[in-house]
Amino acid sequence: MSKKTNFIFLKFLVICFSVYFAVSLNPLRAFGKKGPHTHTSITQEAFGEFMEKADWDLRLDCMELIVQGNLRADSAYMNNDAYHCDNNNILGCADRFRTLKDDAYRETNYITGLMKLGMALHIAQDFYSHSNWAENYPLVGILAPIEHPWVFLSLKEIQTGYYNLLPIVDHTEEAGHCFDAEEGLNGHYTFATHACLNKDAADSHRSLNLVLPGVPISYHDWAASLAKEHTVQILLEQFKDKNPHLLTCLTPKVLSFSCGGAAYNFLRQD
Structure with missing residues (x-):
């Protein structure tokens, strides 16, 4: 190659590396603002179901603290893959996930405790959006054993996508198999990327697919539904385990006229 050609090629490599480095610094995507299902909307829906099943209302300030903790997982720990699976x-x-749930119970400060509970909810919600759990359990309401990681050792088909592209630099062909899978989206795709597996918004690659032919439920909808049900389950567990911070948030429905959830949804509109 001529010196000019070498310079152009070197410049091209520098630009490509710079673009890759910049992309690697971007926040990890989650059930974001594009939606229609977001971390906020999923958590708000879960509040309503929790209050119905527990037969108590939640205080508005407590609901907001839990939501703020949920959103903080993105703002403060955007590049920590453990917070996003x-x-x-x-x-x-x-x-x-287990550590945050335990900390939420043991914290002496109720504000910190509720926010850590919100971060635990974020992890559970992200698992369904970033993994292929929804593909392997289409329209079957089986929740993932996130708090029991050893169970996953026998679930070889379950995976989450790579957001950091370094592991797939030498495996681009394998990574592409995930994008090529138009039918039979269940199973395992070696080196699948986050861009292929995520169901964060209705317009992502995987979200465009219907869970079952002829059924108007997309993978974005189904992942959000599983995320909501798991959020309800966590809240009910914390209630039954007598999380002291959650218990201080409960008010009898007769005093709140059973309108806590409706009031919160009205005051906190995205």
């Missing part, structure tokens, strides 16, 4: 780090995700 990315890069196929399911064991790290499970460990962080």
